[in-house]
Amino acid sequence: MPFSARLFCRPPRAARSRRSLSTRISAGVTALGLAAVTAPALVLLAPAPQAAALPNGLAATPPMGWNDWNSFGCNVTEQKVKSVADFMVTSGLAAAGYSYVDIDDCWMSGSRDSGGHLVPDPAKFPDGISGTAAYVHSKGLKLGIYESAGTKTCAGYPGSLGHEQADANSFASWGVDLLKYDNCNGDGTSPQQRDTTMRDALARTGRSILYSLCEWGQDNVWTWGAGVGNMWRTTGDINDSFGSMLSIFHANVQLAAYAGPGGWNDPDMLEVGNGGMSFTEDRSEFSLWAEMAAPLIAGNDLPGSSAATLSLLGNRDVIAVDQDSLGKQGTQISSAGGLDVLTKPLANGDRAVVLFNENAGAATISTTAAAVGLPASSGYTLNNLWSHVKTTSSGAISATVPGHGSVMYRVSTGSSTTTGTTHPLVGASSNRCLDAFNNQTAPGTKIEIWDCNGGANQQVTSTASGELRLYGGTQCLDATGGGTSTGTAVELWTCNGGANQQWRLNADGSVTGVQSGLCLDVTGGDQASGNVNGTALELWTCNGGANQQWRLG
Incomplete structure (x- = not known):
């Protein structure tokens, strides 16, 4: 795995000065060792009680939100941030718990002003950070900002080392609600020392600012992070691949003893929806992060999210596990x-x-x-x-x-089952319901997807014999002509007990025909254009695609 991709808190997407990169290499050897050995090294760590939580009253449950870096890198702008805030509200993600809109590196000008203050880049943020924060707040959301505990940020902009109080005062006056504090271009002192200096500066502002430590898992940060910040990175950077996600999972899952209300292990931003992993792998990442009580910080281009991505990020039952008030990491x-x-x-x-x-x-x-x-x-x-x-x-x-x-x-x-109960069947790739065409009941009626509307032609009852009945149980979902080949159409037919009317609701979310062993599939739904109203359902080889994933509504 490339060195730079695993060592730092910043993916290698933006240009960096030679000085910045060399400083980070020197500072990050410990983090590289952690990433390289992951599970074997961490097995040797003796669990210890979590340090006393930072007394700022924040992060009683893991923070949820979005960070721009994985989507935009140094091309972040005020308009992009505002668009994400708008989308978080209109998509329902804000109502599901996502609240922080975080601006990462490259938001500032290349030098401080004559008074030593940070200056937002006027081309990228014409209304300044304060104007952007005001807009985000008007949506009922919170704004996050980025800085580094060194002379420069990871992308070479002014760092906070030696300017901690001035910068904290700026953040507070702008209305910032979260600070992500990186570890590039330090002065040789420990991350704990430099992070603590900023902690105290933030406290003196009198504003409640959630404090996110990003020192790549150096110096066993999980043993002291709770007394300094509200969340702390436990590893080097994630990248958009199953191997990277798996490595970070192995490291973070062993640190459960150190997390709890007010302070959380942070295995890095979610890669869900960025395209490097399959739908199945994306769902695993979201499941594992929720189980580990990790901050749920989306890293994709939210306004460009597919229905499949939103079905993952917006699953409130899984979010409830992450946000459970007991505050235990799995x-x-x-x-x-x-x-x-x-x-x-x-x-x-x-x-x-x-x-x-x-x-x-x-x-x-x-x-x-x-x-x-x-x-x-x-x-x-x-x-x-x-x-x-x-x-x-x-x-x-x-x-x-x-x-x-x-x-x-x-x-x-206690015992409960959905067998015999009636629900709409919702496709993950479309967020649309299984539907009998035009409310028709005649045998041979096309089965399609359509906007969920509560109609009787969208109400599916599963029976103990494996049938999926519509219209109160008078008509069944049927593989046309008893077909068992890929492409066989699915239709409505009078229930007759045939094997081509028997279905399995599988644990992975797929629905398979008992006779064929094939999956219930939205035709062409693996393409962006294939999930429109009226798209027919068919049988197809099971492949884990979102167009073969279903949930009871």
């Missing part, structure tokens, strides 16, 4: 052969359980209610947080998990 209880089981206690006594398959091929992953920490009971409910399908169990927790995929359950005592 722990890994088994990992044999790359088949991982994580458990996270929740405030109401439930457990969030993630079954994660690190391998390329599908595998069955199993555990028990007792192993994940639930009390003895005559029955348990497994609520699949991605498909919203509920099943009952006497204690076994098991699923076939696709390669690089995950299954996430909220497990509770």
Whole structure:
């Protein structure tokens, strides 16, 4: 893996001076060692109680929001930031909990003014940071800003070393709500010392500013971070690949003892929706980050998000696990052969359980209610947080998990099931409902996707025999002519008990025909143009695509 991609808090997308890069290499050797050995090195760390949380009253649950760097790098502008704020509101992400709109490096001019103050780049931010903050605040959101605890930022702009109080005062006067504090171009002193200086400067401003430490996991930051900041990076930078995400997961999952209300382990921004990982891999990252009580900071171009990406970022059941008031980071209880089981206690006594398959091929992953920490009971409910399908169990927790995929359950005592209940069936690639064309009931009616509207032609009842019935149970979802080849159309037909009318609602969110073994597929839905109203459903080889993923509405 390239050196620069794993060592620093800044992906190598913006030009840097020779001085900046060499300084970071010198300062970051410890972080490189951590990234290179990840799990084996961290196994040796003895768990310790979390340090006393920073007394600023912030981050009772992991912060949620967006950061511009992965999408825009040094091309950030006021207009782009405002557009993201608008989209967070109109898309429903703000209502789901996303609140911080964070400006990363390159927002400032190349030098301070005559009074030693930072100057926002007037071309990029014509209304200044204060004007941008006012706009973001008008949307009910909060603004974050970036600086570095050195002479220069990672991209070569003025750093805060020696100017901590002046810069903190500027941030407060501009209305900033979060500071992301990087570790480039330091003076040889420890990150803890320099981070603490800024902590005290922020406190003296009298404004509540969430403090995000970005020192790449140096100096065992998790052991002292809670007394200095509200969140702290535990590794080098993530990049948009499954291998990078997996490496960071391995490191961060072992640090559960150090996180809690007011201070959180930060495995870096989400890469969900950036295109380097599959839909299945993106869903694994979001599941794992939520299970680890990580800050959920989106890093994609939010206004350009597909419906599939928004189905991940906006899943409120998974967000609720991340934001649970108990404030516990999930722990890994088994990992044999790359088949991982994580458990996270929740405030109401439930457990969030993630079954994660690190391998390329599908595998069955199993555990028990007792192993994940639930009390003895005559029955348990497994609520699949991605498909919203509920099943009952006497204690076994098991699923076939696709390669690089995950299954996430909220497990509770007592028995409940969605079999026999009626719900719309919503496609992840379109956010549209399975629909019988034009409310028709005749055998042979086309099955399509359409905007969800609550109509009887969109209400699906699953039966114990595996049928998916519409219109109150009089008509069934049917593979046309009993076809078992790819491209077979799906239609409405009088229920007759045939194998071509039997379906499995799988733990990974796919729906397969019992007779064919093929997946219920939005035709052409793997393309951006293939998820419009009226698009037909068909059978197709299961491939993990978002157009083969469904959830109960």
